[in-house]
Amino acid sequence: MQYNFKEIEAKWQQYWAKNQTFKASNHSDKQKFYVLDMFPYPSGAGLHVGHPLGYIASDIYARFKRHQGFNVLHPQGYDSFGLPAEQYAIQTGQHPAITTKTNIARYREQLDKMGFSFDWSREVRTSDPNYYRWTQWIFIQLFESYYCNDAQQARPIAELEEVFAKEGNANINAVCDEDVVSFSGEDWKNYADKEKQAILLKYRLTYLAETEVNWCPQLGTVLANDEIVNGVSERGGYPVIRKKMKQWSMRISAYAERLLQGLDAIDWTESLKESQRNWIGKSVGAEVEFRVQNSEFRVQVFTTRPDTIFGATFMTLAPEHDLVLKITTPDQKEAVEAYIEKTSKRSERDRMADVKTISGVFTGAYAEHPFTKEPVPIWIGDYVLASYGTGAVMAVPCGDQRDYDFAKHYNIPIKNIFKDIDISENAYAEKDCVIDNSDFLNDLPYKKATKRAIFELEKLGQGKGKTNYRLRDAVFSRQRYWGEPFPVYYKDGMPQMIDEKHLPIQLPEVEKYLPTEEGEPPLGRADVWAWDTEKNEVVSNDLIDEERVFPLELNTMPGWAGSSWYFFRYMEDSIRDEVFASQEALDYWQNVDLYIGGSEHATGHLLYARFWTKFLKDRNLVPIEEPFKKLINQGMILGESAFVYRIKGENRFVSKDLIGEGKVQPIHTDVSFVNLSNELDVEAFKHWRPEFKEAEFLLNENGKYIVGREVEKMSKSKYNVVNPDDICEDFGADTLRMYEMFLGPLEQAKPWNTAGITGVHNFIKKLWKLYHSNDALVVSEEKTSKESLKTLHKTIKKVTEDIENFSFNTSVSTFMICVNELTAQKCTSREVLEPLAVLIAPYAPHIAEELWQKMGHQESISRVAYPKFDEKHLVESNKNYPISFNGKMRFTLDLPLDLSKEEIEKAVMQDERTQKQLEGRTPKKVIVVPGKIVNIVG
Ligand code: ANZ
Numbered sequence: 001m002q003y004n005f006k007e008i009e010a011k012w013q014q015y016w017a018k019n020q021t022f023k024a025s026n027h028s029d030k031q032k033f034y035v036l037d038m039f040p041y042p043s044g045a046g047l048h049v050g051h052p053l054g055y056i057a058s059d060i061y062a063r064f065k066r067h068q069g070f071n072v073l074h075p076q077g078y079d080s081f082g083l084p085a086e087q088y089a090i091q092t093g094q095h096p097a098i099t100t101k102t103n104i105a106r107y108r109e110q111l112d113k114m115g116f117s118f119d120w121s122r123e124v125r126t127s128d129p130n131y132y133r134w135t136q137w138i139f140i141q142l143f144e145s146y147y148c149n150d151a152q153q154a155r156p157i158a159e160l161e162e163v164f165a166k167e168g169n170a171n172i173n174a175v176c177d178e179d180v181v182s183f184s185g186e187d188w189k190n191y192a193d194k195e196k197q198a199i200l201l202k203y204r205l206t207y208l209a210e211t212e213v214n215w216c217p218q219l220g221t222v223l224a225n226d227e228i229v230n231g232v233s234e235r236g237g238y239p240v241i242r243k244k245m246k247q248w249s250m251r252i253s254a255y256a257e258r259l260l261q262g263l264d265a266i267d268w269t270e271s272l273k274e275s276q277r278n279w280i281g282k283s284v285g286a287e288v289e290f291r292v293q294n295s296e297f298r299v300q301v302f303t304t305r306p307d308t309i310f311g312a313t314f315m316t317l318a319p320e321h322d323l324v325l326k327i328t329t330p331d332q333k334e335a336v337e338a339y340i341e342k343t344s345k346r347s348e349r350d351r352m353a354d355v356k357t358i359s360g361v362f363t364g365a366y367a368e369h370p371f372t373k374e375p376v377p378i379w380i381g382d383y384v385l386a387s388y389g390t391g392a393v394m395a396v397p398c399g400d401q402r403d404y405d406f407a408k409h410y411n412i413p414i415k416n417i418f419k420d421i422d423i424s425e426n427a428y429a430e431k432d433c434v435i436d437n438s439d440f441l442n443d444l445p446y447k448k449a450t451k452r453a454i455f456e457l458e459k460l461g462q463g464k465g466k467t468n469y470r471l472r473d474a475v476f477s478r479q480r481y482w483g484e485p486f487p488v489y490y491k492d493g494m495p496q497m498i499d500e501k502h503l504p505i506q507l508p509e510v511e512k513y514l515p516t517e518e519g520e521p522p523l524g525r526a527d528v529w530a531w532d533t534e535k536n537e538v539v540s541n542d543l544i545d546e547e548r549v550f551p552l553e554l555n556t557m558p559g560w561a562g563s564s565w566y567f568f569r570y571m572e573d574s575i576r577d578e579v580f581a582s583q584e585a586l587d588y589w590q591n592v593d594l595y596i597g598g599s600e601h602a603t604g605h606l607l608y609a610r611f612w613t614k615f616l617k618d619r620n621l622v623p624i625e626e627p628f629k630k631l632i633n634q635g636m637i638l639g640e641s642a643f644v645y646r647i648k649g650e651n652r653f654v655s656k657d658l659i660g661e662g663k664v665q666p667i668h669t670d671v672s673f674v675n676l677s678n679e680l681d682v683e684a685f686k687h688w689r690p691e692f693k694e695a696e697f698l699l700n701e702n703g704k705y706i707v708g709r710e711v712e713k714m715s716k717s718k719y720n721v722v723n724p725d726d727i728c729e730d731f732g733a734d735t736l737r738m739y740e741m742f743l744g745p746l747e748q749a750k751p752w753n754t755a756g757i758t759g760v761h762n763f764i765k766k767l768w769k770l771y772h773s774n775d776a777l778v779v780s781e782e783k784t785s786k787e788s789l790k791t792l793h794k795t796i797k798k799v800t801e802d803i804e805n806f807s808f809n810t811s812v813s814t815f816m817i818c819v820n821e822l823t824a825q826k827c828t829s830r831e832v833l834e835p836l837a838v839l840i841a842p843y844a845p846h847i848a849e850e851l852w853q854k855m856g857h858q859e860s861i862s863r864v865a866y867p868k869f870d871e872k873h874l875v876e877s878n879k880n881y882p883i884s885f886n887g888k889m890r891f892t893l894d895l896p897l898d899l900s901k902e903e904i905e906k907a908v909m910q911d912e913r914t915q916k917q918l919e920g921r922t923p924k925k926v927i928v929v930p931g932k933i934v935n936i937v938g
Helices: 005-019 052-067 083-092 096-113 129-143 157-167 185-190 193-201 252-265 270-280 306-311 330-343 348-353 401-410 446-460 583-589 605-618 682-688 724-730 733-742 754-770 786-804 808-824 830-840 845-854 901-910 912-918
Strands: 032-037 071-073 145-148 153-156 206-216 221-223 241-250 282-292 298-303 314-317 360-368 375-381 392-395 463-469 488-491 494-497 530-532 537-539 549-551 592-597 628-633 637-647 652-654 664-669 696-698 708-713 878-885 888-896 925-929 933-937
Touching (some): 005 733, 032 052, 052 592, 052 733, 096 724, 129 145, 193 494, 252 270, 298 314, 306 446, 314 401, 360 401, 392 401, 446 463, 488 549, 733 754, 901 925
Parallel strands (some): 032 071, 314 375
Antiparallel strands (some): 360 375, 530 549, 637 664, 637 708, 878 888
8 A cells, every 4th residue: 555645644634623632631630731832923925834843843742742641732823913914904905804814714724734733622813802802801900900019019909099098108119100209198088089090000010101112104003122123113124213102001120020030940041031131131230319519409320330439520311311401501501402302313222222423412510429529510412321220320431431432532531440450542341350549449349349339328318229120111002903902991081991891892893994194093993982881882982971981092902912821811621701711720731831932032922921920920810920931942944045047137047057257137036936956947937927928048958947046034025935735735744744853953043945855755655664565564463573672762762862852853863764774674563663653653643643543543643652762672682792813803703792701712712713813723811801802812
């Protein structure tokens, strides 16, 4: 019987679906194991062979764990809100829900062909109202919480209200906006309701605030920092500018320290942890107060080097700093205003990136040095960022290069406070030095000096130790249609939550998906988008009376909302309408044991998901603190682009091997027009685009047109996309799966090369042949040879170790060697061929199932125990002895290891070759070291 992968694969895919083979149970005595892929955004282009790389790896692992007796949860779903469907809707008028549904159907079809062991009964779609009602619900929980610094956790906002009513906010140690005023219990009681709401908003974990945002005019929306690459939008590459807008924000900064500490407890790569650490950006230092001379104003600065305070010879404020216009002297006013106007045009990113341009203006004002009481000139300069620390620095030219350059440029005095350090060319940025010239800090090393400086500042009441984090609160509003609506309406300008009983608040219908002419988000176009507080339903805008019916929020949530908690939803085994996930399910599955996905999510999704998990834990909604125990980033699969060469200025194309000196212009051709020998199907290319129809082709001597090849990112725009459907059609899913793994280490980037796939395909055919002779199964019950057992156990050992180390590429080569050896040994033994089928099942599940069934089993192979390695089969029974004469090795002799010294000597002496060497002489001595050597002397 021939290896008919098409029949076999279709058969088993149907079997698995029909029997729900991979359905995980929430009630099991087995140990749980949760394997998760970062769920895909279903784009219109479908999957290319780069996408399933991570899914194949996680599927192998999930299947392996099932063989090991674990109760495995391996779900899949769709991150189905997002920009592309909406952009398509803007262009075509097609509702994004329809586009999304079509795309999901296509994805599902493609995924099904690759034989993944997903439990589809738990599928989630973030754009499904039954799912996003819980995203809305979590938003409400965040609104109803604040972060208590004493307890180091989120607490109900109602607790805060109780304290406010009793004693005001003097004793509250909570994370809040900087501009909260202090009030007494009496004040609180006298505040109008709106005032109370405004104060509470400054404490809530999600809050509405006027924030400077990254506004992208072309996309008509605000973008998060991680959605901007090199100053332009990640999608589309459009310019991004700073703009003030009223936005929902998430107080993720409250969790900065816990997000940092939590990294120590999880098994992620160091590089990934490092990017999160940098993003959080913890700096330990001090906040120091400088008094402005002849005024009541005080400037707070943040410094990581309080030990250098005696070197502070001027101060620099960010141009946007609140005090700038207040302290500027009349004669400097014009210059200062002009400077502010000029820098407002530069983005914060540009300002950070540009370390060369030095610019600033003197405000005319002076501060007083806290210790020396000397006057310190106050400048403004755009190297100081408004959004970091306090937006002001004490400038220490001797210790900070930017301050140094600034001082040199504007001729401001530089004071060296370091003993024996030369700063005539540059500032001294290291910490291993002794301080001089600095009163009580003299002769103290860095650490002691820092402590002492803070101590003295505290004594003066002009400073304290302070830890700063670079992590900013995350803007949570998007001016888009295709996202979760907020469960929020506005009463007298203040946001009100809709009771959770009435969720989901579903997206309204709009006739166009663009912002309104007034610049409102697309939901501003909806006619039925008001909240009736009596009927508790969404009603027509005409009914808005600001008494019973109120306008609803027009923004929607960002892409990261739905993906910040989806891993909890999968834990539920049935669609629950009363909870986001049941306590029982959460207690059983806990967290994701293995998470696989792309490294582009390092500081976005992975940080937000950790934040929401910590929040849910604080409010006793989930039992765990970290969602993803182990995480692996799969590398990218690169495409092999193909090029044709047009002679410049002509409509003639020259074959690659004919390119001479003349100028040619390389043009991408679709790789589907090129065969494995790099020959172009000229007719197909001509029909591709009208402009090529009349083109002339200069062929080589064999009458072929040869294309050029280059490795690039796999992308539709580079016409180098390989479709997994085609590979499944031509070679089968088992070959695709094994080939993707064979390409190289999981975490590395590697080029796809379709030509290489035949090697893996031939291997699978060889595997099939091993079990067959003359088209019939040859598995026999006869005794197995020692070599075959050795081959099998060697393979068990290596493959088990490989899977545990996520080294899937080396497993594939091990299988190849194994099948070659067993074929050479003519092994037909059931004792070997059965375990081999189980070993290979995680990689090539269809063929494994088929062989398993043919060997007489009724049940699927998927939960058969994984073969156990037994050392004894690897122990050598013979030794190939080197036989020496007077120390010179002359030949080798294979003898059983269990012979005695005498028996070895006898066997050696009887060998013809020994007699030939001795030429009739009797040796003086025969030295035998059992298991090692034999030396004949004399
Ligand atoms: C005095 C000093 C002396 C400083 C010295 C450094 C070296 P990180 O580690 O990034 O937290 N700084 C503070 N706020 C700033 C802002 N808004 N924009 C630009 N720079 C700012 O860096 C903290 C240091 O960066 C602070 O310590 C301050 O300069 C500067 F020998 O203060 B330092």
